[in-house]
């Protein structure tokens with residue numbers, strides 16, 4: 001299994017609900033290491049760029065509006081098979097379908113306010129990490 005990095009976002013609803021610690025605990029217990037971290041509030045333009053792949057979908061405007069309501073926590077997570085491992089720890093996009101014990105099963109508020117974002121492939125992980133972090137600010141062990 002390859003050593004990888006992936007981008008994780010803790011979404012505004014979970015930052016405001018004091019769920020940062022509970023969520024990071026699941027990543028760390030699951031074998032992922034936090035190697036970069038930053039709290040910020042996305043502008044509307046930044047949110048639209050980040051979620052460009054979903055432009056035109058019925059949920060796009062609601063997603064952009066939600067993602068700019070308050071600060072998010074961006075992190076680079078690192079470890080063996082980190083991209084898929086993070087997706088497994090996150091659980092399904094729809095929290096009603098998320099397996100027990102996953103972040104979304106425990107912390108999501110709704111389909112839109114589903115606690116976390118995680119990159120879905122090596123190419124998106126690279127682009128999404130670069131969206132938030134400079135190489136010099138990532139404390140990689142790879």
Ligand code: IDP
Nearest residue numbers: 054059063092093111112113114116117118120
């Ligand atoms: P993912 O976050 O599990 O990768 P994507 O399909 O990439 O899911 O969708 C991005 C985000 O858009 C989701 O995390 C969720 O917040 C929102 N979203 C996706 N599908 C829907 C929907 O059908 N209704 C409302 N929001 C949605």
Ligand code: MG
Nearest residue numbers: 117118119120
């Ligand atoms: Mg996605």
